[in-house]
Amino acid sequence: TQLLEQSPQFLSIQEGENLTVYCNSSSVFSSLQWYRQEPGEGPVLLVTVVTGGEVKKLKRLTFQFGDARKDSSLHITAAQPGDTGLYLCAGRFYNQGGKLIFGQGTELSVKP
Amino acid sequence: DAGVIQSPRHEVTEMGQEVTLRCKPISGHDYLFWYRQTMMRGLELLIYFNNNVPIDDSGMPEDRFSAKMPNASFSTLKIQPSEPRDSAVYFCASSPTGTWRYTFGSGTRLTVV
Numbered sequence A: 001t002q003l004l005e006q007s008p009q010f011l012s013i014q015e016g017e018n019l020t021v022y023c024n025s026s027s028v029f030s031s032l033q034w035y036r037q038e039p040g041e042g043p044v045l046l047v048t049v050v051t052g053g054e055v056k057k058l059k060r061l062t063f064q065f066g067d068a069r070k071d072s073s074l075h076i077t078a079a080q081p082g083d084t085g086l087y088l089c090a091g092r093f094y095n096q097g098g099k100l101i102f103g104q105g106t107e108l109s110v111k112p
Numbered sequence B: 001d002a003g004v005i006q007s008p009r010h011e012v013t014e015m016g017q018e019v020t021l022r023c024k025p026i027s028g029h030d031y032l033f034w035y036r037q038t039m040m041r042g043l044e045l046l047i048y049f050n051n052n053v054p055i056d057d058s059g060m061p062e063d064r065f066s067a068k069m070p071n072a073s074f075s076t077l078k079i080q081p082s083e084p085r086d087s088a089v090y091f092c093a094s095s096p097t098g099t100w101r102y103t104f105g106s107g108t109r110l111t112v113v
Helices: none
Strands: A004-007 A010-014 A019-025 A029-037 A044-049 A055-058 A061-065 A071-076 A085-093 A106-111 B005-007 B010-013 B019-024 B031-038 B042-050 B053-056 B065-071 B074-079 B088-095 B108-112
Touching: A004 A085, A010 A019, A019 A029, A019 A085, A019 A106, A029 A061, A029 A071, A044 A055, A044 A061, A071 A085, B005 B088, B010 B019, B019 B088, B019 B108, B031 B074, B042 B065, B042 B074, B053 B065, B074 B088
Parallel strands: A010 A106, B010 B108
Antiparallel strands: A004 A019, A019 A071, A029 A044, A029 A085, A055 A061, A061 A071, A085 A106, B005 B019, B019 B074, B031 B042, B031 B088, B042 B053, B065 B074, B088 B108
């Protein structure tokens, strides 16, 4: 059974600070995704990474996929209150078809 | 496109009653997924379909849970009989083959009292 460990579980910071969220697995991902979920809504896809060492940027968000494809990180620069939400990593594994396994999530609160 | 549509948004039922959750995926998406989200366990995959055929139901908790997809535009998740521990938010998601761009519905918040 593949498991994804996400850390930290909770993060409370002031506007303008930087932060990093981590996602790790003991198994190799065939692809990994990051989602953001707001209260009362479903997760919304932010990015998909596929290649080891890949880096993708989405405005102030930087996503990195580990060289060995077992870990990923999400870095937010100069966080804003609008970034508040639950951030989830989710991975697909080889020979698992369309099955997408989620980490427990990181609850981010950015205070003005 | 209206996105993935789930109904109802909220459901409160008594223990022992049958509950049916509904999902309309995005047109053209050939994968459909049912997830359950709780504080303790996070998002858990219950079952997924490809071209209306169930592929993996290993996440279905027990025989009280069943899911069907009679056609490409409709799926149901049924719990019979319901129990308080089934209280959770149930999400449906769909995705086209290849891109794996999963789109989630807004969920059904189920409370069993």
